[in-house]
Amino acid sequence: MNETPAGRPTLETVARAAGASRATVSRVVNGSTTVRPDVAESIRRAIADLGYVPNPAARSLVTQRTDSIALILPESATRVFSDDAFFPGVIRGVGEALEKADKQLVLLLASTQSSHDRILRYVHGRTVDGVVLASMHGADTLPEELRVAGVPVVTSGRPLGEATVPYIDVEHASGVEAAMNHLIGLGRRRIATICGPQDMVAGRERLAGYLTGLQALPG
Structure with a gap:
């Protein structure tokens, strides 16, 4: 019997057990719909x-896909694995979505220039099929560099400056302004804010919404 060393x-x-060619078995394993239904069923x-399990590396060579998606957080490990509830929520949400799609989550942290460069090399090697970026600070060049490299990329939160890749975000300014109006309507007059870092779009827009909301204060 032709088996691996293990x-x-x-x-x-x-192929021998199913009475089919190796190429036909490979097509069925890789999801092809061109194989006759009765042959595919036999395979x-x-x-x-037999308990056959496809070799992921060999399958990737055929499909040109890894079935893995990278979640890149431009933060230090100390910050990501702290008591901040934001990061576990992001990781859990992305992980659950990929689980439903039968994809693998790859978590990458890029808090320094050397880690930034390492991640670019890693992704350029076609080790993942796409990238999700979250918690970007400043004018981060990573999304654009990945786009130019031909890697599908989407960001959670709008990047600072011109957005050259798809992104998903919320209306930070109008949301904070609505919260301000609600508090003012309850008779509150001394209202503070914690708007977040000003090197992030979310932090800047939350501050802008707060300042706009202050203008509705009586007197």
């Missing part, structure tokens, strides 16, 4: 009977 069945083993039965 005794695991190979494509050839499955799937052989896969189940």
Whole structure:
């Protein structure tokens, strides 16, 4: 029997059991719909009977996909793994969405220039199929560099400056202004704010909404 050194069945083993060619088995394993239904079913039965598990590296060579998505947080490990509830929420949300899509989450931290460069090299090696960026500070060049490299990328939060990649965000300014109006309507007159870092769009827009809201104070 043609098996791997560890005794695991190979494509050839499955092909013999199903009475099909190795190439046909490979197409079924990689999700092709061009194989005759009865042949595909025979191959799937052989896969189940033998306990065949595809080699991820070999499959990636065929499909040109890794089924992995990177979540890049331009923050230090100390900050990400602190008691700040924001980061666990982001990681959990992305992880759950990828789990439903049968994709793997790869978490990358880019808090320094050297880690920035390392991540670029890593992603350029086609180790992931796409990138989600969150918690960006300043005019971060990473989204644009990834876009130019041909990597699908989306950011959680609008980047500072011109947005050259797709992003998802909320109306920070109008949201804070609405909160201010609510407090003023309750009779509050001394209202403070914690708006966040001013090297982030969210922090700047929250401050702008607060200042606009202050103008509604009587007197």
